[in-house]
Amino acid sequence: MIVRIFGDQQYRLDDDRHGPLNELDDAVVTAVERGDQAGYRERFDALLAFVRSNGTPLADDELIGSDVLLPPDDLTFDEAGREFNGEGLVPDPADA
Template identity: 80%
Template sequence: MIVRIFGDQQYRLADDQHAPLNDLDDAVVAAVEAGDEGGYRSAFDALLAFVREQGTPLDEDELIGSDVLLPPADLTLEEAGREFTGEGLVPDPVEG
């Protein structure tokens, strides 16, 4: 899975990281829906940190479409309210 963080770069995550990434995304959605500024900031920072720590950065000249697009780290709670809705930005893993 390829994840782009706007204002940062693209990262390749192993398939087995999809479920934990989705869980972190769900935590961001829950905090946004609750209007919890501190919870949002903590959850969003954890989501970005997970991608950066578990992912392998792609070379700048490697052009691959992203499976997941994440907003930049400075996204406000108000802005997040327009991004993190419903299922969030990370599609649910396919069971099978």
């Protein structure tokens, strides 16, 4: 699976990381829907950290379509309300 973090780069994640990534995405959605700004920041930072620590960065000249698009680090809580809703940004593993 290829994940792009806007303002950063693309990362290749092993398929066995899809479930945990989806759980982190769902946690961000839950925090946003509850209006929990501190919880949102903590969970969003954890989501991005998960991708960076479990993924392998793609070379700058390696052009591959992304399976998941994540907002940049500086996404505000208000902006997150437009991005993280419903089922979030990461498709459920069964749907992928």
